[in-house]
Amino acid sequence: MSTILPYSDEYFMRQALAEAALAYEAGEVPIGAVVVCRGQIIARAHNEVERLSDPTAHAEVLAVTAATEYMGSKFLPDCQLYVTVEPCVMCAGALFWARLGEIIYGAGEEKFGYRHYAPDLFPRRAKIRGGLLADEARELMQRFFVARR
Amino acid sequence: MSTILPYSDEYFMRQALAEAALAYEAGEVPIGAVVVCRGQIIARAHNEVERLSDPTAHAEVLAVTAATEYMGSKFLPDCQLYVTVEPCVMCAGALFWARLGEIIYGAGEEKFGYRHYAPDLFPRRAKIRGGLLADEARELMQRFFVARR
Numbered sequence: 001m002s003t004i005l006p007y008s009d010e011y012f013m014r015q016a017l018a019e020a021a022l023a024y025e026a027g028e029v030p031i032g033a034v035v036v037c038r039g040q041i042i043a044r045a046h047n048e049v050e051r052l053s054d055p056t057a058h059a060e061v062l063a064v065t066a067a068t069e070y071m072g073s074k075f076l077p078d079c080q081l082y083v084t085v086e087p088c089v090m091c092a093g094a095l096f097w098a099r100l101g102e103i104i105y106g107a108g109e110e111k112f113g114y115r116h117y118a119p120d121l122f123p124r125r126a127k128i129r130g131g132l133l134a135d136e137a138r139e140l141m142q143r144f145f146v147a148r149r
Numbered sequence: 150m151s152t153i154l155p156y157s158d159e160y161f162m163r164q165a166l167a168e169a170a171l172a173y174e175a176g177e178v179p180i181g182a183v184v185v186c187r188g189q190i191i192a193r194a195h196n197e198v199e200r201l202s203d204p205t206a207h208a209e210v211l212a213v214t215a216a217t218e219y220m221g222s223k224f225l226p227d228c229q230l231y232v233t234v235e236p237c238v239m240c241a242g243a244l245f246w247a248r249l250g251e252i253i254y255g256a257g258e259e260k261f262g263y264r265h266y267a268p269d270l271f272p273r274r275a276k277i278r279g280g281l282l283a284d285e286a287r288e289l290m291q292r293f294f295v296a297r298r
Contacts, residue, residue: 054214055223055246056205065203074204089267090246093239097204118238118267 009082012036013106013133016082019046019059020140026051030140033059033083035067035076042079043067059083060091064098075099084137086113086130092121102127106137158231161185162255162282165231168195168208169289175200179289182208182232184216184225191228192216208232209240213247224248233286235262235279241270251276255286 012034019032023046035043045062049055060083068074080102081095087105092114095103108130114121122128161183168181172195184192194211198204209232217223229251230244236254241263244252257279263270271277 049223053221053223054217055248056210056214056243061205061210065205068203072202074198074202088242088246089270090239090242093237093242094205097237097239099204117270121238121266 007039009104009132012041012080012082013084013104015041015044016084016106017133017136017140019044020084020137023047023059024140024144030144031059031083031085031137033063033081035063035079035081037067037071037076037079042070056090058088058091060087061094064094064100068098077101080104082132084133085109085141086115088112089114089117089121092118096121103129104132105130106132107134107141156188158253158281161190161229161231162233162253164190164193165208165233165255166282166285166289168193169233169286172196172208173289173293179293180208180232180234180286182212182230184212184228184230186216186220186225186228191219205239207237207240209236210243213243213249217247226250229253231281233282234258234290235264237261238263238266238270241267245270252278253281254279255281256283256290 015034016032020030023032024030028047028050032046034041043063043066045059045066047059048057067076076098078101081100082104084106086109164183165181169179172181173179177196177199181195183190192212192215194208194215196208197206216225225247227250230249231253233255235258
């Protein structure tokens with residue numbers, strides 16, 4: 001009998017979007033991430049650059065640090081990372097070093113996304129998908145930046 | 150009367166090399182960094198990936214986090230970062246976001262250096278220099294990796 005997994009890709013991305021909403025409410029660039037291992041969320045994070053005055057405190061970096069702490073390992077080959085917006089170069093580098101099993105992002109990011117600067121960072125066999133609930137992630141980002149103009 | 154600065158580029162890189170030596174002794178990939186602001190070292194760090202089981206704990210990321218904490222600002226436009234080895238993509242991204250005024254590295258890193266993956270990350274006017282005390286940084290790296298083969 002196969003195990004029925006109660007949670008879907010969409011469920012996990014909605015959890016990442018909930019993190020992004022927390023960032024929005026805190027006045028941070030609204031990006032959220034969760035790390036999932038064997039169907040269980042082991043880390044949740046959102047952008048905290050302003051609160052920490054730390055330009056490295058992006059959702060993905062904080063999520064990787066929390067997930068590796070939880071796993072007691074510096075590598076996460078059996079984990080998926082869900083993030084609401086395409087990772088920047090810094091975050092893509094963090095996911096590269098952490099050897100994430102799979103990366104699923106929502107909205108593409110034309111200006112600061114890693115694909116623009118480092119399109120060949122990940123090996124071709126790497127499991128990376130974009131576009132999951134992209135509209136919701138993009139709408140949150142646009143609302144944030146429009147409000148600050 | 151102009152201020153006489155007692156410390157040179159070489160002095161600061163030797164401080165980064167001293168951090169790299171600490172990493173070596175701790176069984177970490179021997180890379181060290183210091184952040185300098187107006188002639189004063191405001192942050193020192195070395196690779197702590199093994200100790201923290203955190204793949205994001207590279208010298209440059211730790212140095213930027215410490216320096217921004219010290220400055221109470223997420224940007225470091227008046228600072229120089231000295232690092233013994235060419236930054237990887239993740240660290241180059243961190244330096245990009247932190248808006249480092251100047252980046253000075255020692256040994257080039259052909260396999261994992263940012264120039265290989267993201268050569269256009271920094272604007273052309275960015276002040277980035279490589280090669281300072283490169284032989285000493287490279288020798289330490291080679292000694293480390295030869296010992297682990």
